[in-house]
Amino acid sequence: MTASASNDPALWRGLLPWPGADTHKHQRGRLGVVSGGRLNTGAARLAARAGLRVGAGLVRILCPPDAGPVIAAAVEAVMVSDFETPEALADLAGPLDCVVIGPAAGLTEATERNLAAVAGTEAALVVDADALTLFKGRAGDLFAMLDDRDVMTPHEGEFERLFPGLLAEGREAAAVEAARASGATVVLKGRETVIAGPDGRVRVNRNGTPWLATAGSGDVLAGLIGGLIVQGMEPFEAASAAVWMHADAGGRFGPGLIAEDLPEQIPAVLADLR
Numbered sequence: 351m352t353a354s355a356s357n358d359p360a361l362w363r364g365l366l367p368w369p370g371a372d373t374h375k376h377q378r379g380r381l382g383v384v385s386g387g388r389l390n391t392g393a394a395r396l397a398a399r400a401g402l403r404v405g406a407g408l409v410r411i412l413c414p415p416d417a418g419p420v421i422a423a424a425v426e427a428v429m430v431s432d433f434e435t436p437e438a439l440a441d442l443a444g445p446l447d448c449v450v451i452g453p454a455a456g457l458t459e460a461t462e463r464n465l466a467a468v469a470g471t472e473a474a475l476v477v478d479a480d481a482l483t484l485f486k487g488r489a490g491d492l493f494a495m496l497d498d499r500d501v502m503t504p505h506e507g508e509f510e511r512l513f514p515g516l517l518a519e520g521r522e523a524a525a526v527e528a529a530r531a532s533g534a535t536v537v538l539k540g541r542e543t544v545i546a547g548p549d550g551r552v553r554v555n556r557n558g559t560p561w562l563a564t565a566g567s568g569d570v571l572a573g574l575i576g577g578l579i580v581q582g583m584e585p586f587e588a589a590s591a592a593v594w595m596h597a598d599a600g601g602r603f604g605p606g607l608i609a610e611d612l613p614e615q616i617p618a619v620l621a622d623l624r
């Protein structure tokens with residue numbers, strides 16, 4: 351049996367980061383998002399915009415050279431840097447507080463090398479999508495790169511690829527075991543998203559809405575988590591707050607929601623939480 355709590359704002363509202371009168375942007379945290387190639391940049395742009403909206407002071411998309419002109423033409427406040435090699439990516443990630451990697455990254459050796467590069471820096475990680483699926487059948491290789499500052503955000507399909515059969519124990523017990531085994535925070539997404547910490551803490555999120563079942567919605571969540579981590583929230587609390595805010599944003603917009611709409615709801619979500 352696990353002792354679970356519903357993911358209620360009362361648990362983390364007092365931990366939310368607000369800028370002080372003298373705060374400058376670097377003190378609000380620096381987030382990186384690794385993009386896929388030129389035909390696969392939307393996921394990173396969604397995550398980056400979500401990170402900015404939730405309060406990260408600076409957000410930089412890190413991309414292969416072919417994607418640079420595509421991304422630069424499609425963002426304003428988000429910054430863009432390109433990299434040719436994993437070593438160059440590590441140099442860019444080094445000064446950042448957290449890096450999101452996986453959305454539309456591609457199921458390639460390059461993605462694995464890029465993950466290893468950012469994992470070797472001081473930046474915390476939010477590992478999603480292709481950076482999870484890549485490790486189907488060899489999850490230990492992924493866990494060896496993670497620590498307790500990192501967050502994995504699998505949907506059930508991705509979770510099954512990393513932890514075959516574990517969901518049969520129930521979603522909550524499965525997430526707890528996944529966090530223990532990986533040493534990282536696990537966000538098992540779905541109608542009721544489960545947030546589990548490597549120390550055994552677990553919360554079940556219950557304000558979800560099916561309007562969130564739309565392409566790119568998970569990319570926005572990854573950016574929200576990263577955006578709270580860079581502002582100093584610890585990963586389990588950042589994940590809890592981000593999952594609730596993401597669901598609240600979806601519920602506010604309702605019918606017709608597409609992923610692009612979610613970051614635009616965050617100011618109202620934050621204002622009400624404040």
Ligand SMILES: NC(=O)C1=CN([C@@H]2O[C@H](COP(=O)(O)OP(=O)(O)OC[C@H]3O[C@@H](n4cnc5c(N)ncnc54)[C@H](OP(=O)(O)O)[C@@H]3O)[C@@H](O)[C@H]2O)[C@@H](O)CC1
Pocket residue numbers: 390391392393394452453454455456479480483505506507508565566569
């Ligand atoms: N704007 C952009 O640039 C966007 C880019 N994106 C990027 O596109 C890439 C490929 O994405 P993807 O959707 O094909 O990969 P993935 O989610 O693994 O699905 C593969 C199979 O897994 C299953 N499955 C899926 N969800 C499940 C669930 N909840 N619970 C259980 N099973 C589930 C399902 O299998 P089925 O049920 O059909 O048998 C499905 O067919 C990836 O890089 C991603 O980041 C997206 O983020 C969108 C926005």
Ligand SMILES: Nc1ncnc2c1ncn2[C@@H]1O[C@H](COP(=O)(O)OP(=O)(O)O)[C@@H](O)[C@H]1O
Pocket residue numbers: 479505539540541542543558559560561562563564565566567568569570571596
């Ligand atoms: N029926 C649903 N009810 C509540 N939340 C949902 C539902 N379907 C999906 N979601 C949420 O939407 C997001 C989808 O993420 P994901 O599957 O990774 O999408 P993508 O890869 O397209 O970004 C997750 O946060 C998940 O919890």
